[in-house]
Amino acid sequence: MIEFRIDPGSGVAPYRQLVQQVRQALRLGLLHEGDQLPTVKGVVGQVAINPNTVLKAYRELEHEGLAEGRPGLGTFVTRSLTDSTLAAHKALRAELSRWLVKARRAGLDDDSITALFDSTFRGTAEEDIA
Amino acid sequence: MIAIDADHLGKRYGQRWALRDCTLSVPEGHIVGLVGANGAGKTTLLHLAVGLLVPTAGTITALGARPGAGPQQLSRVGFLAQDAPVYSSLTVAEHLRLGQRLNPRWERELATDRVRRLGLDPGQRAGRLSGGQRSQLALTMAMGKRPELLALDEPVASLDPLARRAFLQDLMELAADLTPTVVLSSHLLSDVERVCDYLIVLADGQVRLHGAVDELLADHKILTGPRRDVQSLPSSQEIVRVSHTDRQTTVVIRTAQPVLDPRWVVSTIGLEELVLAYMSSSAGDRPTRALGPVPA
Numbered sequence: 001m002i003e004f005r006i007d008p009g010s011g012v013a014p015y016r017q018l019v020q021q022v023r024q025a026l027r028l029g030l031l032h033e034g035d036q037l038p039t040v041k042g043v044v045g046q047v048a049i050n051p052n053t054v055l056k057a058y059r060e061l062e063h064e065g066l067a068e069g070r071p072g073l074g075t076f077v078t079r080s081l082t083d084s085t086l087a088a089h090k091a092l093r094a095e096l097s098r099w100l101v102k103a104r105r106a107g108l109d110d111d112s113i114t115a116l117f118d119s120t121f122r123g124t125a126e127e128d129i130a
Numbered sequence: 131m132i133a134i135d136a137d138h139l140g141k142r143y144g145q146r147w148a149l150r151d152c153t154l155s156v157p158e159g160h161i162v163g164l165v166g167a168n169g170a171g172k173t174t175l176l177h178l179a180v181g182l183l184v185p186t187a188g189t190i191t192a193l194g195a196r197p198g199a200g201p202q203q204l205s206r207v208g209f210l211a212q213d214a215p216v217y218s219s220l221t222v223a224e225h226l227r228l229g230q231r232l233n234p235r236w237e238r239e240l241a242t243d244r245v246r247r248l249g250l251d252p253g254q255r256a257g258r259l260s261g262g263q264r265s266q267l268a269l270t271m272a273m274g275k276r277p278e279l280l281a282l283d284e285p286v287a288s289l290d291p292l293a294r295r296a297f298l299q300d301l302m303e304l305a306a307d308l309t310p311t312v313v314l315s316s317h318l319l320s321d322v323e324r325v326c327d328y329l330i331v332l333a334d335g336q337v338r339l340h341g342a343v344d345e346l347l348a349d350h351k352i353l354t355g356p357r358r359d360v361q362s363l364p365s366s367q368e369i370v371r372v373s374h375t376d377r378q379t380t381v382v383i384r385t386a387q388p389v390l391d392p393r394w395v396v397s398t399i400g401l402e403e404l405v406l407a408y409m410s411s412s413a414g415d416r417p418t419r420a421l422g423p424v425p426a
Contacts, residue, residue, distance in 0.1 A: 008320050011400065044302035048295055050161050050327050051306040 001038060002031055006047050014049055018057035019064075026066065026081035029089075037067060037075045133158045133193060133279050133311035134179050140187035141174050148174040150335045152188070156313070156328060158278075160342070161305060163326030164315040165405055170332040172315040173212065176281045179313065180209040193279055205234050208277030208310075212284050214268035218257025222250045225271060233275040240307075241274035244300075262293030269297065273304045282314040286321065294318075298325055323401040331408045338408040343401065350404055353381045353394040371407040382407040 002025050006014050025031040038046070040054045058075050061067040069075045103113050132155050139152040149171040156162055164172050177183040178190050181198020190196075195203045216225065222245060230236045245252065248266050250259070256267060265285060272280060285301075286294040302325060305312055316322055322329070329346060331339040339346065350370070357379045360372055367389070370382040382399065383389075389396045399407075 006324065008323060014324070041303055041306040044306050045299050048298035048302050048324060050325050051302060051309075052161075052327050 001036070004038070004043055004047050006049060015053045015057040015060065018043075018054065019060050022057075022061055022066065022077075023081060026077065026079075029080075029082045029086050031077050031080075033077055033080050035077045036073075037061075037077065039074055131158045131194065132156065132191075133160070134190070134313070135194075136175075136178075136188065136190045138188035139175075139178065139185055139190050141171075141178060141183060142186040147186075147335050149178070149332075152335075152337050154330065154337050154340045156311065156330075156340075158311050159309060160311055160328035161326050162311070162313040162328040162330060163322035163343075164313055164330045164332065165317070165319065165322060165409075166315075166332035167409060171335040172332055173283055174335075175330075175332065176209070176283050176313065176315060179279075180207050180281050182209070201234075205275065206278045208272040208275055208280040210265075210268055210272045210280070210282040210285055213288060214265035214285065216256040216259075216264055216268055216271075219255060221253055221255050222259075222267060223252035225256060225267060226252075226274070229271050229274045235276045237274050237276050240276075241270050244270045244273075260293075262289055262296065265289060265293070265297055266300065269300065269304075273308065276308060276310075278310050280310050280312045282312065284315050284317070286316065286318065294321070301325070319402045319405055322405075329401070329405070331405055333409050339404075346404060347399060347401065349386055350382060350384050350399045350407075351389060352397045352399050352403070353379075353383060353389060354397070355379055355394045358393070371410060 002022065004018055004021055006017055010017065012020070022031065022037065037058065040051050040058075043049070043054045044051050058067060058069065061075075062069060066077065066079050066081070067075050068078045100113065103116070108116065134154070134156040136152050136154050139149060140147060141149040152171075152175065164175065166172050174183065178185055179192050179197055181192070181196075181204070193203070193206055197207070198204060217228075220228065226238075226241050226245065229241060230238055245267075248263070248270075250263060250267065256264065259267060265288075269282075269285070272282075282301075286297055289297060298321060301312070314322075314326070327343050329340060329343050330337060355378070357374055357377055360369060360379065360381055363369065363381070363383070364387075366385055366387050368384040370384055372382075373380050382403070
């Protein structure tokens with residue numbers, strides 16, 4: 001089961017945050033087809049938000065074809081967002097963790113690491129285009 | 131149906147109008163945030179809505195009837211006053227028994243369940259409970275009667291952050307279960323943003339703004355640009371607040387149309403900024419459209 005959280009400072013509407021968290025969990029393989037999403041009461045009791053916000057998020061997921069409400073039972077995941085790359089995630093994650101350890105040893109703080117990643121990411125993306 | 135309907139509602143204490151010319155209607159099923167500075171009239175409006183006060187001018191109805199009109203009306207309305215009053219000399223269990231005797235629609239199971247889950251000792255006198263426990267007991271009493279309209283006057287103001295979050299979690303859980311209309315006054319805009327989908331802003335005893343939060347946020351924009359006179363803004367853009375520095379002008383506007391003037395940088399507005407714009411726009415009279423000379 002997924003655990004939601006709300007970041008009040010993000011500037012993203014709370015219902016969008018819930019939708020994004022479900023999509024991310026689907027992409028990372030944490031949620032699968034057939035899994036039940038928390039009940040509205042369960043979500044509001046956990047993150048203290050308006051029940052209508054949860055309903056709106058679930059409606060949006062239904063609209064996107066990612067979930068469906070079954071009357072009297074709850075809301076269930078109908079489609080997964082993982083693709084054939086999921087198998088490669090584990091090895092890539094391990095490699096990235098090793099790289100992060102090296103970066104920290106070299107004295108980079110979180111901001112420097114993020115900046116280095118972003119600029120490299122953009123650099124290679126541009127190369128691909130060129 | 132309309133949960134609260136006020137028409138030119140006013141309340142005067144002696145010479146002072148605590149609430150003036152207040153016209154609004156709140157549709158059922160919302161969780162309504164009532165915000166405004168101290169003395170803006172929040173408590174007065176809540177007291178009028180639940181029948182603790184009688185209007186000096188105009189009318190108000192709650193759930194289609196005059197507040198406090200009779201036992202039937204009273205049983206549909208719940209109220210949690212500031213500082214969550216309980217009977218200090220009665221035990222937790224005696225509170226529940228009182229609730230059952232006094233309310234025709236008392237949810238006995240819900241109330242006893244809640245007390246158990248909160249870990250309250252039924253034999254404990256309410257006066258010896260902590261602040262957080264007291265407000266939880268008061269909320270249990272207010273929800274136990276299964277109101278269709280629940281008014282809460284600054285329910286979390288005196289609670290520590292942990293108790294505050296627990297209180298809001300429980301309030302939202304109960305709202306999901308019983309789907310009443312909830313009106314809560316608060317100074318904590320972050321809480322209002324989290325739980326409320328309808329907003330009422332009061333200032334100086336008058337309603338400055340009310341409506342569904344989604345729509346209000348979509349209808350307001352922040353414009354920033356080089357310092358300039360705002361007289362020239364199109365008439366479809368209602369100015370809420372203007373501020374200038376020597377180089378820059380910032381305007382909060384209400385408009386349903388897109389802003390086409392390329393000299394403005396248009397940003398969306400957050401709930402906190404929206405509320406503050408309306409609260410401060412009342413400090414002067416109406417927002418001024420005139421622009422003073424640019425400092426040398």
